[in-house]
Amino acid sequence: MSQATSTTPVTPRMTSVEVSGPLYRKWDRDRVETVLFRVLRWVFIAIFLAVTLFPFYYMVLLSVRPIESLLLEPARVWPTVHDLTVSTYKNVLTPVSNGGQGFLTFLGNSGLIALATVAITLAVAIPGSYAVSRLRFMGRRKVSFLFLAVYLFPSIVLAIPLFVFFTRIGLRGSLIGLIFVYISQTAPVAIYMLRNYFETVPYSLEEAAAVDGASRLRIIWSISLPLARPAVVATALYVFMIAWNEYLFALLFLIEDRSRWTVSLGLAQLAGSIDIPTTTLMAGSVILTVPVVILFLISERMLVEGLTAGADKG
Amino acid sequence: MTLTGTDARRRRRRGALDKQEARAGLAMVSPTVVVIIVAVVLPVLWTVMLSFQKIRLINLRYAGVFGSYSLDNFRQVFTAPGFTQSLLTTLAYTVGGTVLSIGVGLIAALVVRTPFRGRGFVRASMLLPYIAPVVAVTFTWEIMLNAQFGIVNQVGTKVLGWHHPIPFLSEQSGQLTLGGVHLTVPTALLTVIFFETWRYFPFAFLFILARLQAIPAELDEAARVDGATPSQRFLHIVLPQLKGVFAVLAVLRFIWTFNKFDDIYLLTGGASGTDVVSVRVYQILTNEGNIGQAAAQATILAAVLVICLAVYFLVFGRSTREAESE
Numbered sequence: 001m002s003q004a005t006s007t008t009p010v011t012p013r014m015t016s017v018e019v020s021g022p023l024y025r026k027w028d029r030d031r032v033e034t035v036l037f038r039v040l041r042w043v044f045i046a047i048f049l050a051v052t053l054f055p056f057y058y059m060v061l062l063s064v065r066p067i068e069s070l071l072l073e074p075a076r077v078w079p080t081v082h083d084l085t086v087s088t089y090k091n092v093l094t095p096v097s098n099g100g101q102g103f104l105t106f107l108g109n110s111g112l113i114a115l116a117t118v119a120i121t122l123a124v125a126i127p128g129s130y131a132v133s134r135l136r137f138m139g140r141r142k143v144s145f146l147f148l149a150v151y152l153f154p155s156i157v158l159a160i161p162l163f164v165f166f167t168r169i170g171l172r173g174s175l176i177g178l179i180f181v182y183i184s185q186t187a188p189v190a191i192y193m194l195r196n197y198f199e200t201v202p203y204s205l206e207e208a209a210a211v212d213g214a215s216r217l218r219i220i221w222s223i224s225l226p227l228a229r230p231a232v233v234a235t236a237l238y239v240f241m242i243a244w245n246e247y248l249f250a251l252l253f254l255i256e257d258r259s260r261w262t263v264s265l266g267l268a269q270l271a272g273s274i275d276i277p278t279t280t281l282m283a284g285s286v287i288l289t290v291p292v293v294i295l296f297l298i299s300e301r302m303l304v305e306g307l308t309a310g311a312d313k314g
Numbered sequence: 315m316t317l318t319g320t321d322a323r324r325r326r327r328r329g330a331l332d333k334q335e336a337r338a339g340l341a342m343v344s345p346t347v348v349v350i351i352v353a354v355v356l357p358v359l360w361t362v363m364l365s366f367q368k369i370r371l372i373n374l375r376y377a378g379v380f381g382s383y384s385l386d387n388f389r390q391v392f393t394a395p396g397f398t399q400s401l402l403t404t405l406a407y408t409v410g411g412t413v414l415s416i417g418v419g420l421i422a423a424l425v426v427r428t429p430f431r432g433r434g435f436v437r438a439s440m441l442l443p444y445i446a447p448v449v450a451v452t453f454t455w456e457i458m459l460n461a462q463f464g465i466v467n468q469v470g471t472k473v474l475g476w477h478h479p480i481p482f483l484s485e486q487s488g489q490l491t492l493g494g495v496h497l498t499v500p501t502a503l504l505t506v507i508f509f510e511t512w513r514y515f516p517f518a519f520l521f522i523l524a525r526l527q528a529i530p531a532e533l534d535e536a537a538r539v540d541g542a543t544p545s546q547r548f549l550h551i552v553l554p555q556l557k558g559v560f561a562v563l564a565v566l567r568f569i570w571t572f573n574k575f576d577d578i579y580l581l582t583g584g585a586s587g588t589d590v591v592s593v594r595v596y597q598i599l600t601n602e603g604n605i606g607q608a609a610a611q612a613t614i615l616a617a618v619l620v621i622c623l624a625v626y627f628l629v630f631g632r633s634t635r636e637a638e639s640e
Contacts (some may be wrong), residue, residue, distance in 0.1 A: 029543050030541070030543045030544070033543045033544040033545050034543075034544055037544050037545075041424075041425045044421060044422075044425045045425050045426070045436055048422055048425070048436070048439070048440055049436060049439055051512065052439045052440055052442055052443055052512075053439050053442070055443075055451065055454050055455060055458060056442060056446070056454075058454060058457075058458060058465060059450070059454045062457065070463060071463055074462070074463035074464070074465070074468050075465070075468040075469070075472055077465060123345075124345040124346045124349060125346060127342035127343070127345070128342060128343045128345065128346040128347075130342060131338070131339040131340075131342035131343040132343060135335050135336070135338055135339030135342070136332070136335060136336065136339065137335065137336040137337075137338075137339030137340050137343075138336060138340070139340075140339065140343075143343055143347060146347070146350060146355075147346075147350070150350055150354050152566070152569050152570075153354060153358070154569075154572075154573030154592070154612075154615065154616065154619070155573070155575070156573055156575050156592040156595050156596065156612060156615070157357075157358060157361055157573075157612045157613075157615065157616050158353075158354060158357045158358065158361075159595075159596070159599070160357075160361055160364065160595070160599055160605060160608050160609050160612055161356075161357035161358075161360035161361050161364065161609075162353070162357050163599065164360075164364070164369075164605060165357070165360075180349075180353060181353055183349055183353070184349050184350055184352070184353030184354050185353075187346045187349060187350065188346075188350070191346065216338055241445060244447065245446075245447040245448060245449075247448055247449055247576045247580070248575050248576055248596075252600075263447075264447055264448075264449040264450075265449075267449050267450065267453060268449045268453075268580060271449075271453050271456070278457055281453065282453075282454070282457070285449075285450040285453050285454060286450075288447050288449065288450045289446050289447055289450045289451075292445060292446060292447055293442070293445070293446065296438075296441070296442075296445045297438065300438055300441070304441075304520060304524075307520060308520050308521055308523075308524040
């Protein structure tokens with residue numbers, strides 16, 4: 001009993017004991033539940049860790065094993081020193097002309113597309129989110145609604161006309177067309193995330209600058225933006241992740257020319273091939289995943305706050 | 315509250331600058347609006363127009379606003395084999411994925427609600443499925459579920475005593491024996507629903523956790539003083555506070571799962587009874603090159619979604635608003 005009371009406040013126990021009978025009744029409902037949930041909690045934490053982490057562990061594990069070793073001992077889930085290999089990574093990164101899979105080219109394409117998307121999205125979203133959060137203008141609410149609608153809109157419905165349109169103007173297959181589509185998909189999310197932060201910048205700071213005669217752009221550039229820098233970084237990383245991970249539009253636009261493939265598209269296309277060992281493709285999978293995981297770990301706290309801002313209000 | 319005073323003063327002082335402010339606001343928001351109109355709004359309208367036209371990839375050059383309009387595409391879509399089945403599959407996938415991802419997200423949020431050593435690590439791990447590239451995780455799961463050397467079937471046949479490996483992603487319906495009862499289950503569809511849950515519970519988890527942590531500690535404390543047990547506190551204190559966030563999550567996850575393309579396409583390609591509408595749209599577009607019919611199918615998808623949402627808001631609208639105003 002003394003152990004139980006030391007972890008829970010004394011008052012409730014006293015009350016419940018007084019009301020419900022004999023002192024020192026050890027296993028009342030409260031105690032049973034408290035102990036049960038404490039145990040269950042750790043059981044669930046263990047299950048969650050296993051279920052979320054194991055696939056990533058398996059991915060890395062298979063990427064450093066030769067395919068023969070996997071086929072021989074498929075149930076072994078730990079690496080052994082004598083059959084560790086990095087040849088899978090070598091093969092997947094080597095250009096096609098040298099007998100590899102050419103993932104280095106894909107990495108270049110994905111990086112270029114994602115960085116360009118981040119740069120342009122921020123360039124339009126920073127002023128956009130500032131305007132939506134700070135300035136009163138005609139149609140402000142309509143604009144906010146439009147952004148929300150885009151955020152929710154099915155990309156498969158957009159895919160057809162964009163496919164038709166870019167085919168007709170000859171931009172299908174070019175990275176520029178794809179970047180343009182990505183900007184339209186990420187700008188609303190970026191504005192949503194940034195707006196929440198601009199709203200936390202005190203008016204008085206901006207007013208002081210305005211009184212000193214600073215222009216609006218100058219105020220944004222040297223007052224609001226530096227204050228919102230963590231938010232801008234988190235938004236940039238999130239946009240990067242979306243562009244890096246995207247599959248459907250890359251598939252529709254870039255499929256015809258292998259030299260234009262992104263890492264996502266390349267992996268998905270090659271995954272169907274029987275000529276390439278699974279372990280080699282797993283190396284490609286790791287190459288695709290690692291940049292995103294690193295960015296996520298850098299920005300986790302900011303990202304979580306940015307995405308769920310407003311959720312705590314119900 | 316303190317802002318109101320500042321606000322009023324600001325308004326008075328700025329009176330003359332209102333016009334300038336409005337102009338600046340429009341100027342700053344217009345680049346985004348232009349991009350969205352060009353890349354989202356016009357395409358949506360165009361989809362609807364295309365759905366009434368006879369256009370194929372081959373005669374794309376002649377497509378224009380002034381083509382001849384007809385209902386042929388819709389007639390073909392509705393009478394195509396498997397259309398109703400595909401809609402039902404989409405609904406089952408959506409409802410299953412939505413309910414399970416929110417349910418699992420709730421459990422996840424509850425177990426990391428209070429601090430413990432390693433909590434940051436656990437939280438970050440739980441977000442991994444959501445942020446990892448879809449192509450990489452679908453590929454990994456495909457290999458894990460592989461019938462020959464996948465780890466799941468290895469464990470199943472060697473440790474759990476399954477008689478034969480289960481082709482999780484290529485079997486339309488399988489036999490499941492639960493406590494002596496033989497059931498026929500849609501194997502592949504269940505697998506993609508579980509995958510959906512695995513990948514998207516973190517999203518629900520994030521939102522529910524944020525809401526949980528905003529519940530004032532005094533509420534819980536007061537209930538404890540009154541002698542409420544943990545389960546009573548959960549049912550009567552915590553759960554009512556989560557109503558609003560559940561409603562928002564249900565809508566968001568429903569919309570996104572309903573339109574989901576990547577996950578199913580990458581896992582099964584729409585085969586073995588997982589033929590959801592968005593995958594059908596893609597197949598009509600690329601395999602048959604029938605743009606008009608693909609557009610009609612997409613328009614129907616959007617229309618069904620709108621109907622579902624309308625029903626949802628009619629049924630739950632009032633309680634949602636009440637929950638939100640709490």
